[in-house]
Amino acid sequence: MSPRSEPLLWLQLLGLAAIPAELLAVVLILAGADPGPVPAIERLLLWALGALLPAVLLWQRPADCWSLLLLQTPARGRREAQQRLSALQSPLPIRLLAAAWALLLLPAIWRLDSLSAQMAAIAPLPEASRLVTILLSVPLLAILVWQGQQLVQAVWLLSRSPEQVGGTPAMGSEALGRERLSLGLPLLLPDPLSLVQDRQPKAAPSSSSAVAPEQQAKTDEGAQLDEQVS
Template sequence: MTPRSEPLLWLQLIALGVLPLEALLLLLVLADSAPGPLPGLERLLCWAIGALAPSLLLGRRPADVWSLLLLQTPLRGRREPQRRLSRLQAAPGLALATAGGAALALPLLWWIDGHAAVAAPITPFASCPRLVALLLAALLLVVMLWQWQQLIQSLWLLSRSPEVVAATSPLTLEELEQQRLCLGLPLLLPEPLKLTVAEVPPQPMPSSPAQAPGSEPSAVEAVAVEPEQTSEESHGADLDQEIP
């Protein structure tokens, strides 16, 4: 089994295009909200709610790789290769990558909030109070952090070889429920992708070189097969032998 045959791993890579769009939405949310007397403290509280606290939770229970936040593959409907890949999520490097994404969210929020006024003429959140805007921004940070972890996990699992997956023991249903954060309605049951390897057409055998003029024929070519005599010719030869 190769991880590249799992369609949900490829579907998680959509986060590469969705994350910039969510950052733009974050800019629109904060565009027309006037900062208070302590804007730095407001940003720190928003980051703590939307990135720091979720990163601690995702560090203990990583986001289930078979979950798309709103939809997921049912626990009892998961195949053994999928449960093997779920165990490979426990790599220490993935937890560090999640923490790094939470750390990057702070300067991103700080910069967006400081330059959000440029989008004030086009924002649909013009009448949104500052507190509501910060809560919506924290919610967007939670979604962005979830997608960041899913993106890193999918890239990690897609790079695993079939030998590594086969040597990994699958997670049990109890371990999945206790060690993974499975969110969404259990409605996803995609079939694995059928990856085919292009077959190389067989090359024709090289023909024997043509005989050079003047060369002697080989022993096989020198043997001539005489045609069989017909029944009339053989009967006539017998009569010639009997006449004295």
């Protein structure tokens, strides 16, 4: 089965549209408090808690490709193709790209915090303490790290050929629980997508093959008449 028939992989690509809104939310939260005496230390602390720590966790146990953070496909209800794709999801290049995404969040935090002063008038938490704004921004950054890894994995899995998927051993539920970080309620059981090539009707039999039995019957009947006349 082609990986492109898995709807959850396509849904993970939609997470790219939510990243700007999440970055804007970080700016608005940080705008609720003035920077402290050492903003560089505070930004490093925010990055360490919100990006570096989740990145280390996801390096050890990559995010399950069938988990959407709040919902997931139960391990026992997964198809064989999904178990094979789980075994393909975390090679070393994918882990390095996910780690690079976490590193890119450091200059992003620097820039967002410097822009937060310009949005103090519309901050949802005005007059909040700096520590409160940092702690509230940590979960948003952790979600960004999770989404970054899911996006990289989804692109990687969608580009795999059916032959490569078919030649990969399936990953059992025990190995999945030990090696993957699967979050969310086990409520997702979507059916595979019907691809265009799967919906194409089979070729109708050729006219020659359909006419051949009729011609053969006429030939046999003519032979019998010839025998009777003779």
